[in-house]
Amino acid sequence: MQATGRLRGFLPGMTASTSSNRSSDRLLYWLLLPVFVVSILPIMRLGFEGVMVGGVPSLGYFQDVLGNSTTWQATANSLYTAGLGTVISLLIGGSFAFLVALTDVRAKAALVFCFMIPMMIPPQITALSWVQLTGPSSALLNAFGIAPAMGAPQPLYSAEGIALLLGIQHASIVFLTLRANLRMLPREQIEAARLAGARGGRLWWQIILPLTSPGLIAGTAMAFVTALGNFGITAMLGIPANYATLPTLIYQKLAGFGPSVLGEVSVLAMLIGAIAICGVALHHRLVSKRDYRLMGMVGRPLDISLGARRPLVEAILWAVLVAILVVPLLALIATSLVPAFGVKLNFDNYSFEAFREVLFVQPSTMRAFQNSFMLSVGASLTLILVCLPLAYVMVRRPSRLTKLINLMVEVPYALPGVVLAIACILLFIRIPLLDVSLYGTLGIIFIAYLARFLVIALRPVMNSFSQLDPALEEAAQACGAGLGRRLRDILLPLVAPAAAAGALLVFLTAFNELTVSALLWSAGNETLGVLIFNLDDSGDTVLASAVAVLVVLVVIALMTGFQLASRRLPKGVVPWQT
């Protein structure tokens, strides 16, 4: 009787009547309140700014902004770069996830570990290192004497250059989401297909791909939305090429000041929010038709034999890693070691002066490390605690309200960080009723992080919940386990890998976050992203690179710590553990 099981999912009113008698279920709905305050209210406050001209409701800002051809040019540019970037992310992240999760390639742990690293490098540093890598003044290329001639155009200052870096930056998002999904893929389904005679391409195309399509679609949507709101790469590469996207347009408008800035920014923010919501709505539409709850035992990993092609596949995987990870990192390290920016690096003139300067001379580095660490750990822990019950309610007790929330949590993430930051300032500069200001404290950055990264933590957990056989929970219910007990004993351990993956994503993204904190920081409350940006902005590219190298080292050390502890943690908690 699959029919009634399916039916339940589609008829929200019915399950609501079941749950109305369970006070514990009703309590869960209170979770929706803080979510609303943190992620929707600031955006509404900013929206209010867009429809009020001089204190009276008016569509004046809309007419100004939407009637301007630069708006539409920027929209087209945003769609093109984010779209192309997503395709690149999907190709790289998707093939890595499939090959690592399903085939017998060797050294999987090392592959996954290395593939996680590119996303830890802040986007503006990625852009910086690639520009330095490929341009005429490349410290690395000059060291080998193979840099392009002075005056040659920088190939990355183009739409395709932006898309390429967006694609590389966000490939890990596709990889992590898809891998969480692939972990739930029971061996039986693949084996059944192989017994049915499906081989090679047919097996991939007709069985594995459709079965994993929910994860694939979710990863694609997330990569697209992230690329759409990316500021670091589009600013570093787009502004020199005079190629405006919506986030850089907003940034330029903000830099321009004037009385109508907030209103116009608000309208642009609504435009980019609308595009993001369209993308997300499409994602939900596609996924809602795929109720592929995978039955059968999970736990035995698949090992599709690649046969004679294995060495070739492995070589390609490592070559891609070298290209997207090792080379830019080398460029970054090279820059951090030059005595002065632009000087040709060789074995005689390298210097650790920059490291000494940032570590021991300037107190701001250690402070920024502390702040970023507290903010990112705090945000990831808080979000996972909220997301577990929230995802449960959204998947198992769907209603109109949860569907609305589902769309709304995407908005703070899809909007460029600067827009969210302005929204937060407007709302929290004086909290109504309490008469307290959060502005100038770490608190406002923390709240903005919660709003911005909620969706990153939520999606993998929701994805995991929707793939669990409902009978697993019902069996526990019949055993007498109440809601809290079921969440703790049954659901939590089963979704732990996805939750850990989500928490890790939040931690890593928040650790290097720049665009939100760029407007919200204050003296003593700077984050690592702000520190790097400020150093780079004031011309201290070498110092900025040194801090970035330190950040990467710290994160790699943390990841190694997780890796070593993974044997003592429950199975699957460390996402890259094979």
Place this chain on the structure above:
Amino acid sequence: MADINLSRISKCFGDYRAVNQVSLDIADGEFVALLGPSGCGKTTLLRLLAGFEAPDDGVISLGGQVVADPQSNIMVTPEMRNLGIVFQSYALWPHMSVARNVGYPLEVRGLGRAERDCKIKAALDTVALGPYADRSPSELSGGQRQRVALARCLVMEPRAVLLDEPLANLDVHLRETMQQAFLDFHRRTGATMIYVTHDQAEAMAMADRIAVMDKGHIRQMAAPETLYREPADLMVAGFVGAGAVLPISNVSIHDDRTCSVRLGDADVAARICPNLVRKSNTAQLGQAGICLRPEDVWVDDAGALRGSVEDCVYLGGRFRLSVRIGRDQSLPVYANRRARIGEQVGLKVSDGWVFDRMQDEAA
């Protein structure tokens, strides 16, 4: 253990009436099968009983305690009903060992470790899985997994065990073994068992009583042999057992149990449904039909009923023929010898069951 009463239970999913005015009384210690084609509402009924669904109307009580009654706003949650349930997909928790899976209900009830271990061992021994206690569920075969699920129910000493198509994922050979395991379990524990299945052979082999469901209604609830010998309507006659229902016109009633009917050129003595006898005073008997089981009809050259053989299958020890009589009616018939396709044979009918063919239209 407790008796279970369902009174006029209805459940709709949107416009679709999954369960329609169903009443059911199950005695303490009884093994009842809910049998019906897919989509008949049997799983919904089980889920209503377990508490995973709330009825729109009607009262459910377990051992005299009302657990669901929308009129009085009573809805006891599944975790408070103390019912064991075995799912088609086993629903074993992959992150727990076999022993922890089985002991989970005790863990929830806060039993001490020593007492828990003792009961887990007893339950695992009951299903002959003692040595597997420390394995992970993924290392077990389908039948073993289902026995773990059964042990998990057993250990909590439930008021009743609900089984939702528990053998649907198992192979035929294993099904027979598992049927025996369920029966042994039932005899040893005396648990009330409610077993949902679409397989009539499975239901007849195990259940004390079978409730045949169709389109949200219970068509008939009776012991397997009654269901087989005396189906209440056309749906039950067709769904349970092999055989054919032929329309008949000439019924002469002897008393309220027996009659004779005219079938082709032959007079056949048959049993008759008492309801039909009562109705025969008012309504015409033109809607009557006779249900003939293959073992009631034998090939006999002296038989007055003639037909031609359409099909012949060897069953081991005997043959089953399909014999066409009249224009578009054929009968399954047992024979001691092989018959040629197209061969003319005589048939002897030793028994039959006459009932109202239109019964289900009224229901």
